[in-house]
Amino acid sequence: ESVNRTVVSQFFLKGFSGYPVLEHLLFPLCLAMYLVTLLGNTAIVAVSILDARLYTPMYFFLGNLSILDICYTSTFVPLMLVHLLSSQKTISFIGCAIQMCLSLSTGSTECLLLAIMAYDRCLAICRPLRYPVLMSPRLCLLLAGAAWVLCLLKSVTETVIAMRLPFCGHHMVSHFTCEILAVLKLACGDTSVSEAFLLVGAILLLPVPLTFICLSYMLILSTILRVPSAAGRRKAFSTCSAHLAVVLLFYGTVIFMYMKPKSKEARISDEVFTVLYAVVTPMLNPVIYSLRNKEVKEAVRTVWGRRKACR
Template identity: 85%
Template structure:
């Protein structure tokens, strides 16, 4: 994917935190550590769910997809951001900016749909336990995950091409630490209405709609759990769903806080710091939440570790 550059722009300057050198030196070790934890934690989830046959279930298939998404999302901007935190040259080429924009849009959008799919999977597992193996078979898992990835990639490629084909007549300073589409659109001197319509429709389809489906699924799950006569059964069902609910609240809470604020509000450096932290903290916490709250994951990790030690 390489949009045609008719604007004469060869590169953009990512302003980020260039006016706050002390903050840059503070953010570098903090973000580096969180990025390392994100890579290790999510990679561990993917490896364990692949190597342990007991985790070859729809729930862990979708969890593995979520971990891959988090790795791709953070890797689309964190390495360059870390390099810019230590460098005075904070530029990015036109093509690299378009690729970064597309990847972040695609992975963020896919996560919105994937969380809704995971809620539907939990609904079937708890509310339709006898029919669950038939309803949520391997073919349907592949279809749901593949459709989410493909649709969001197509949407993001379209949004990126439309945005990057606009003329950029003013300065080329992006007031952000990454090529975030709204920040780049502020530099365009052409008609941005088409881009804004696409972004509005996408925001409606990927924020309120999946969130409503998630809330509806968990309302049905809660009603079903409360009818379980066994206290142990209720605890197990609550434990299974609480990790997913924590991830949903963390993801949607931060996204809605950042992107549903009034547009008239003046941007502050605190907003950018919060954006950096939520963009790295959320993917870092996902594997921690799932592994610490899930006995199956911890047992599987222990079995994989023991088998590797035995092979030595």
């Protein structure tokens, strides 16, 4: 018992250690997706800053989403890539706490930001004449700032409560990152407070925003159906379906992780679903939300043309 309750200095991240063939397949795949995520989202942020035509609420939120995706994936993917090639898969106690807090914060912020973006599109399509007044620059800053700050405070609270628990045994986290549910399985104290915080946070950040997003897109689709042009309806349906596909992929996998019945057994499916919502979705976001957009393509050409002219 005295050995079990010694001060924890580091954790061992099991990851995909039991599947060496899978590790070799995942490394190039995750590296390629991470590079695409960095390049795509950095390009969106750069273009939205450099081209004044994109100084609108829609591209302000898209820029926030791109920054968020870069931060989100960077909290764990670099270390995961190192561990996929290394037999020594350790992380310090402080490093684990920081990683847990940042991934919780950025992931939670993305849940709120996707709902805010759906609200913005709903106003733009359903209330086009009043849209500039309803979605003022001040409101945009307030909504984005509130999402970042509130989710950071929530995540700091959850991390502090979780990491103050006593940990027992081998300190081996059955995951490739310091995911809070995987770390809580190592605690030998009462985890009810931490689990209650997680449940309340999961309810507020998953079903509630997802319902709001679905309602917003239902209003958008009902407005689109009244568009007289068949080509316009097809284009709008294509855009909306692509947005909803990414949203449902993200929310579906996160809901599976955080709202399913708790189990003490580690499952490989938990790690696979984490890869889906934490690596695949940030890679798809710039393609679905921005790079398919005509305005963004024109802005990219303009910025690239200026750069070539300067040379």
